[in-house]
Amino acid sequence: MSDNGVEKPQKLYEQIKQYLLDGIASGQWPDGSRIPSEHELMEVLGASRMTVNRAVRELSADGLLNRVQGLGTFVRAQVPRSALLEIYDISEDIQRRGNVHKSQVLLLEAIRADEALASAFMLRRGAKLFHSEIVHFENDVPVQFEARFVSPRFAPEYLNQDFTQQTSNRYLQGIAPPSEVEHIVHAVRPDERAQALLEIGPHEPCLQVERRTWTEAGPATRSVLTHPGSRYSLGSRYAVADWNAKKGG
Amino acid sequence: MSDNGVEKPQKLYEQIKQYLLDGIASGQWPDGSRIPSEHELMEVLGASRMTVNRAVRELSADGLLNRVQGLGTFVRAQVPRSALLEIYDISEDIQRRGNVHKSQVLLLEAIRADEALASAFMLRRGAKLFHSEIVHFENDVPVQFEARFVSPRFAPEYLNQDFTQQTSNRYLQGIAPPSEVEHIVHAVRPDERAQALLEIGPHEPCLQVERRTWTEAGPATRSVLTHPGSRYSLGSRYAVADWNAKKGG
DNA sequence: CTGATTAAGTTGTATATACAATAGGGGCAT
DNA sequence: ATGCCCCTATTGTATATACAACTTAATCAG
Structure with a gap:
């Protein structure tokens, strides 16, 4: 109708x-x-x-x-908006720079929540959770190691996706936009696994973004994105709110 | 009324x-x-x-x-707002955690712009610029090394301030809020100077924030804030724009 | 008791109107 | 020419009013 x-x-x-x-x-x-x-x-x-x-x-x-x-x-002349704030997709980011994005799915499985995960997702210990590990390449150079846990309640079909075709981030966005997002940025030394996957030495500093999302129903996802410091940085540029300019800005 | x-x-x-x-x-x-x-x-x-x-x-x-x-x-329950976005003051940040902030002014001088600085500030080469280097302590532990260049046109009295009393950031805010702000976050290895000032080893990764501000008149400040990765991280948590909650949010 | 309808309260949108505040230009007197 | 005043255009704030959309609770019919 x-x-x-x-x-x-x-x-x-x-x-x-x-x-x-x-x-x-x-x-x-x-x-x-x-x-x-x-x-x-x-x-x-x-x-x-x-x-x-x-x-x-x-x-x-x-x-x-x-x-x-x-x-x-x-x-008002517009400046590029924050990549940190917006729900950003690394694939878009790479393509915007005119480079080729490729990804490799290392893991895509169901696991049982241990103590820490259970409390983070407000579930009982041993509850089912989805887990994925993906490496993203920019022109065949690894730039991001993405480790993610997803609540099955939020994305029941998570395991049946082909994340080499569609970014996991974009897939999750398509299901339902989160009501709340948290980003925490650290500088860390890579562990051995990250060293191997990102093809970097033990002393190469890494930019690590912890990303957590919530919906009205509760915690939805929890991700750790690790980037080699020499190949990746986060930027944000914006105009302040109470800006008051002369004619024509 | x-x-x-x-x-x-x-x-x-x-x-x-x-x-x-x-x-x-x-x-x-x-x-x-x-x-x-x-x-x-x-x-x-x-x-x-x-x-x-x-x-x-x-x-x-x-x-x-x-x-x-x-x-x-x-x-609506307030979550801490983005430290990255807002004009944040490290002194407030530390005090909010219930700790004691102290700062040490290493340098506060006028210099002449070299090629790179001149072009960044849209000035001629050799023009006067203010330069400061300050270390910030949280409970006597160094957490930030702040190196900053300031346009004299923007803050003519910059050299006459006591930045152990008032944060340089807050002082600059008081003069005139910038019309535009840019932040770029890197993970880097500390150089020797940063190692000594922050009391860290050569392999400790550092979170480095490049901060630039503009006013209507042009570039105002350019800062590099270096933090030990083990002692500092940047967080942002926010609700997405079209958030729609049930009763009571 | 169950289910549908109604009513009341609250926010969402749209309009017409009025006056205040600001910036710029034109005109006037000196 | 210069300085002053006034007029106009534009945005800023405030009010009164109306109706729509939505939520909850109460009411009523079966």
Whole structure:
């Protein structure tokens, strides 16, 4: 029955936001240029000023626009967003650099939770958990060793996937986005297994990201991502929230 | 909303936000509890519903509250916010853990920019730059070696500060918040100077954060923060944007 | 007792209106 | 030409109102 046209966010202020985003993306309003005033947008879009105002204000709070009282609203030049914060996929990351991603699945199995895992996943000791170990290559050079535990309740079909075709991260994202994510970054010495898999010496420092996700139902995944320090770093660049610039940002 | 005698941040919706923040901080509304409805807040605060709605909506967008249509608004349990994203101050960080922060200023000088620095700060070669080197201690154990270059245009009085009293980071924040911040995290082996200052061996991996800030006028600061991997890690935990929880979050 | 309906309370969205605050330009008097 | 004032355009804040969407509890019919 529902022939939902899909592209309609229904909410008027969301439509206006999308309209503005489209105009920015298309280059209709380049960086630093002025977009139509609230009054003009009212007439073009047939919405009230309050609604237009809300849309523009939210985009401004998100750092995409820059408003100056008495002058107008300007497109704020965008900088690349944080790779640490967003749910990032190493495959995309590598491809964005124009390199070739390949992965090798070392392990994909069901295990029984020991004491530590059981408490981390809020399960009883001996409960079933899925476990995977994957090495990711950038142009045939190993750049990440990914060890992950997954709650079967969250991803019952985890063992039946081919993670050389689709990144495990992307697969898990597809099931259900987590409600909460935690990242902890360490600098560590690689253990012997990591040394062998990443083809590095015992004294090569490694960037290790502990990643944990939760859904409303409880803990979902727990991963340890180990990268050779010489081949990988994490970056984040962003504009501060209360930024107040002169005309045109 | 007539003459309430208190100090006014002027904007009514900001006052309401502050009122709610105070109530949360004081424990009047514990984590997960319901705060008064918009209607109740209207009567208590003497504001219109639209204004109350804006205040609550913005706090909700910031992740401090959790709204459920038809049910109410709940205090969202706060998890430590990203130390990587926010402009964080190591002194606060240490004190939050209940430990004692101390710092030692090794260097505080003016230098002339070499080729690399000049281009990074968009200055001519040989231009004046400020340079500082500070070691931070947590309970007398060194945890951070901070090397920083600062544009004199941004902080003309940088050399006249006592950074054992006030963190250099906090001082710079006080001058003018940067409009843009970049963080890059590496895992590196410490050089000899870092080994000595941080009292670590040559094979102890270090977490190194490169931090750069900009203002509207151009590049402002460039810092390298080196931490012993065994004594320091960076964490970030956050709720995803479209999070939708059940009652009480 | 069970199931459906109704009612009340709460948040979500949209509008019309009013006035305040700010920036810039034009015009006027000196 | 210079400085001052005023007018206009634009964004910022605040209110009153209306209806929609959702959740829970109460009510009613069988």
